[in-house]
Amino acid sequence: MSMIHKFRLHGINIVVDVNSGAVHVVDNEAFDILDYYKEKNQKHVIEILSSKYDKEKLKEAYTEIQNLENEGLLYSKDDYQYNPSFTNREHVVKALCLHVAHDCNLKCKYCFASQGNFNGDAKLMDIEIGKKALEFLVQNSGNRKNLEVDFFGGEPLMNWEVVKELVDYGNKIASEKGKRFRFTITTNGVLLDDEKIDYINKYMHNVVLSLDGRKEINDKMRPTLNDKGSYDLIVPKFQKLVDGRKDKYYYVRGTFTRENIDFSRDVLHFADLGFELNSVEPVVDSEDNPYALREEDLPKVFQEYEKLALEYANRKINGDKLTFFHFVIDLNQGPCVIKRLVGCGAGTEYLAITPEGDIYPCHQFVGNEDFKLGNLLTNNIDLDKVDQFRDLHVYSKDECKKCWAKFYCSGGCHANAYNFNKDLKKPYKLGCEMQKKRIECALMIQAKIMLEGDKND
Numbered sequence: 001m002s003m004i005h006k007f008r009l010h011g012i013n014i015v016v017d018v019n020s021g022a023v024h025v026v027d028n029e030a031f032d033i034l035d036y037y038k039e040k041n042q043k044h045v046i047e048i049l050s051s052k053y054d055k056e057k058l059k060e061a062y063t064e065i066q067n068l069e070n071e072g073l074l075y076s077k078d079d080y081q082y083n084p085s086f087t088n089r090e091h092v093v094k095a096l097c098l099h100v101a102h103d104c105n106l107k108c109k110y111c112f113a114s115q116g117n118f119n120g121d122a123k124l125m126d127i128e129i130g131k132k133a134l135e136f137l138v139q140n141s142g143n144r145k146n147l148e149v150d151f152f153g154g155e156p157l158m159n160w161e162v163v164k165e166l167v168d169y170g171n172k173i174a175s176e177k178g179k180r181f182r183f184t185i186t187t188n189g190v191l192l193d194d195e196k197i198d199y200i201n202k203y204m205h206n207v208v209l210s211l212d213g214r215k216e217i218n219d220k221m222r223p224t225l226n227d228k229g230s231y232d233l234i235v236p237k238f239q240k241l242v243d244g245r246k247d248k249y250y251y252v253r254g255t256f257t258r259e260n261i262d263f264s265r266d267v268l269h270f271a272d273l274g275f276e277l278n279s280v281e282p283v284v285d286s287e288d289n290p291y292a293l294r295e296e297d298l299p300k301v302f303q304e305y306e307k308l309a310l311e312y313a314n315r316k317i318n319g320d321k322l323t324f325f326h327f328v329i330d331l332n333q334g335p336c337v338i339k340r341l342v343g344c345g346a347g348t349e350y351l352a353i354t355p356e357g358d359i360y361p362c363h364q365f366v367g368n369e370d371f372k373l374g375n376l377l378t379n380n381i382d383l384d385k386v387d388q389f390r391d392l393h394v395y396s397k398d399e400c401k402k403c404w405a406k407f408y409c410s411g412g413c414h415a416n417a418y419n420f421n422k423d424l425k426k427p428y429k430l431g432c433e434m435q436k437k438r439i440e441c442a443l444m445i446q447a448k449i450m451l452e453g454d455k456n457d
Contacts, residue, residue, distance in 0.1 A: 002075040005404035006034055009444040010310055012451070016443065017068075018404050020076040023331055024068065025447045029053050029061035037065060038075070081395050086341055091390065092142035094345065097352040097363045098133055100125040100162055101154040105190045106230060108222045110257060110283045110291050112364060120367060124159040125355040130166045132376045133353040138177055147174065150184040150208075152352075152363055157191040167203050184208065189234040189241075190224070197241045206249040209238050213254050213266025213280065220259065221291075239274055251325060254280040257291035261300045264308035271322045279325035282434055284416055293430060302437045309441035313448040329408070329442040340394075343410030347373070347389025361389055364415035371418075388424070389414070397425045399432075409435045 003018040013031040015024045026034075032052070036045045046058045068074040080086055103122040104111075137147055149170065151163050163185070170181040182205035189209060200207055211234060212218040219229030242250055252275040256263035263280045270278040282301070285292040293301065308324070315322050344350055347361030354366055357376035365371040374381040392414055394406040412435065416428035 001078055001402075003078075003402075003404060004034065004074060006031060007440050009306065009440055010448070012444055012447050014440075014443055014447055015074070016404060017074050017076055018407065019078045019080075020073055021331065021407065022068075022073040022076075023443055023446070024073070025451065027057075027061065029057050030065055033058065033061055033065060037062075080341060089342075090142055091348055092144050093137055093140040093351060094144050094349045095148035095150070095351075096133055096137050097150045097152050097350070098125070098130065098166070099153065099352060099354045099363070099366065100130065100151050100156045100159045100166075102355050103158055104154045104188070105158065106155070106188050106222050106224060108255075110221060110255060110285060110289065112284070122154075123355040125162060125353075127162050127165050129353070129355065129357045129376065130162055131169055132357065134166060134170045134173060134181070136353075136376055138173055138179060141179065145179050146182055147179055148182050148184065150186060152186050155188055155190070156185055157187050157196065160191070160196065164199065182206070186210065188222070188230070189237050190230065192234075192237040192241065194240075197237070197244060200241065201244045201246075201248065204248075206251070207241070207245070209241070209250065209252045209275075211235070211238065211252055211254055211270075212256075213260065213263065214269050217260045217266060218254075221255070221257065235273060242275060250277055252278040253325075254278070255283050256280050257283040258293060258297060259291060261297060261304060264304050264311070267308055267324055268311070271320075276321045277323045277325075282431075284413075284419075284428070284431065286420075295430060298430070298433055301434060305434075305437050305441050309445055313445040316445065316449055317452045326438040327442045327445055329439065329446065331446065340407045340410050342393045343412070344414075346414050347386060347392070361385075362415060364413070364419075392424055397427065399427055403432070403436075405432075405436045405439050408439045 004015055005018060006013070006015040008014070008031070013026045013028065015026055015031070015034065016022075017024070029049070032049055033045055036048060040048070042059070042062050045062065046055055049058055065074060101124050102120060103124065134149070137149070141147055156163055167183055170183070174181045183203060184206040185200060185204050186208040187210065189211070210222075211231075212221050215229070215231040218231045222230050224230050224233070238252065252270050254266055254270070256266065260266065266280050267278060282293055283291055287294055309327065312322065312324055312327055344362070350362060351373070352360045352363045352366050353376065354360070359373040359375060359381070360366045361371055361373065371385065373385050392411065394400040394411045397411050400406045400411045409432070412427040412431055414424050416431050417426055418424050420428045
């Protein structure tokens, strides 16, 4: 099915050819012609629009659209569903979310993990479970060379000695098999000290630092166990860690709620603190939570994304290194489109391991026994449940098949779909709408940067 999406943002007309991935910046004539192009012939289209535009310019725009269609850059066909790279894709485990600590030293008000224990008992992973998890990943990774492991919690620094032992052990067994572990740690920073900072910067391929932005926002949502603000405790440590990362990856990650829909200020606050690589994610929770976003909030959220996008584009044009995760977009469809059909790979390529050795599709399913896939100690895997997740892709979800953004969002988050709709194949509506707005903003940013470059040539 051929499909295009067109929109206008900050004075720029953008047309996306969904299947080829081609993105076009067009003039007003072409933008309006596309409203009628597939239903009416050239003569009729020109008659409709001749009171608004010059006829010769309309003819030129119409011809250009025809040329783009003939070149496969507009109204192209979807040839991916039956592509051998998709239908015969290898099913291997590529990444683990290793829950080394089901305990936390903050009590964030929106925490999906119930302050770190995932509705269970507080517990730390012992070294033997951790080793079995790394062995499991190596054994089930097929020909995959680079393997990802995220030390997660709760707060993983509460089990620091085990983290270090697992890094050593992982590097040992990976090298024996001609593979390589790329370790990430996600931390709230409370327990960071110079020794941990130096170790993380030496051995961790990536680090995710949790902070919600401005002091008043962060301290309201992310208090310590004694109800004090965490901002002043954490920020200097994060700054020291980031300063020592040099060219290595990191992300400062925040969450915005109904309490701070003006989240663009938090993104720019991160930049002011020296955190050039950052992300502020929308909170995901039911409306029972007073901090949860509602459908009525979407116009304000969209306005905020658009406001941030314009500032972001202008900063990029002026050489700023600020990188907002949701505005980074790959415009090359290419072979990576196969990955875009299946998304994160939760339940198949990506798994979460609890301190008890239980296996779940991802960290957001942990604690829901209906989605427990097995246990490392008993070495059993529920293949029926795994197959259920293998069947999750943009062609198995009715709403995704007809959505212009499907090759950018890959069908959305499986956990959110289930938690809101009790159906893995029915996407979370608010998440979809915000994702589509972020994609439009990201495309506008690229277009604005391109136009500015053309102007300076």
